[in-house]
Amino acid sequence: MPNYRYNMPDYERRNNCGNHPHAVPRRQHPQEYSTARESCASVLNSHEPVRNSCEVPHRECRDAGEMSCAVSESCDALAGMPLAMAYVPWQMWRKIYEAEKALCQGTIFEELDKPFRGTGGVC
């Protein structure tokens, strides 16, 4: 996932409005991918729980006898990002509420409008 500056399609055209920082690389070394697959296989064989974002249950993996639970880059939206760091997705300008509604909702951005639906009280 590219960093914020690469989410701005006309970043280059408008002369950046700033500096040119180092890019965050999209992919790490290719060997890491095959290493991940191997470790997934060994985890499956050891009957330990597999954690990945494929959402394939452990039982199905074993029954299928295939590498369907293998950790692949396409399963992890953050694959290739540097480790030991947190990443919040970059917001784009879109889906803007009309002003009166925005005040009621607590934001002008529909995409940041996340109501609370817990029990008790009024929503």
Place this chain on the structure above:
Amino acid sequence: MSDNRPCRKDLMNKINAVSFAVDDVKLFLDTHPCDEEALEYFNEFQQLRRSALKEYARYYGPLTIDTVDADECDRWNWINEPWPWQEGGC
């Protein structure tokens, strides 16, 4: 004061709405300083806010120090009630 003056509550609601739009787009622009659509949106609502504040001050007294007109009154009206946390305040 004539009866043609705008409704105080309506004017305050308008100020709240346009000011909130400025508040939220301001934060967006802090992290997206080059976003042209956001800049345009800011300019539009900043204008609306300025004229609404001026209109409110004219009929109901100033909400900001910049809209105080000490020439208009013979006393300092900045301290007039209601304050924001009082009934009738906003």
Place this chain on the structure above:
Amino acid sequence: MWNYEKRLQYPVKIKQTNPQIAQVIITQFGGPDGELAASMRYLAQRYTMPYKEVTGILTDIGTEELAHMEMICAIVHQLTRDLTPDEMIASGFDKYYVDHTLALWPQAASGAPWTAAYFQSKGDPITDLHEDMAAEQKARTTYENILRLVSEPDVVEPIRFLRKREIVHYQRFGESLRIVQDRLDSKNFYAFNPEFDRNTSKKCCN
């Protein structure tokens, strides 16, 4: 720095007093995850932040939190207006009243006084932004806890508004962290502290 506007960011018009819930809501004034702590946290961190976008966010959100503090104080004030001694004793509000009458004083729901120990200003952009993101989530959770205890619409509406703002602030701090990452070497974000280290030794291995 300052201008002041004689207007709450979102209106507070509470018709019915309720000292019991006031003692809970006051935690968002003087409690560990409240608006005063949030404001002081962000305003303190901004002085040494080396990236102008992040300094801007810390200043703008830091001052917005003061506006939220004003809303919380307005809520507590309107919930405790004109209370009788009987009402105070019945609700337990008498413990607060004896020391403060009906004035606002920054404390948590437990009665613990506000303290700078509620926040950190660590002087490292990555660390401080993680602190800020956590603070917004803690505030959101606190508002949700309050929403489970309140049903009066006059109180629910401004609390709901304040909760939504925490989510927006979280997104902005998250973007600020992305901006900081962009200015550092992605092979090792922790090689040095851009707020402090002037020279970095390339000979350092590890």
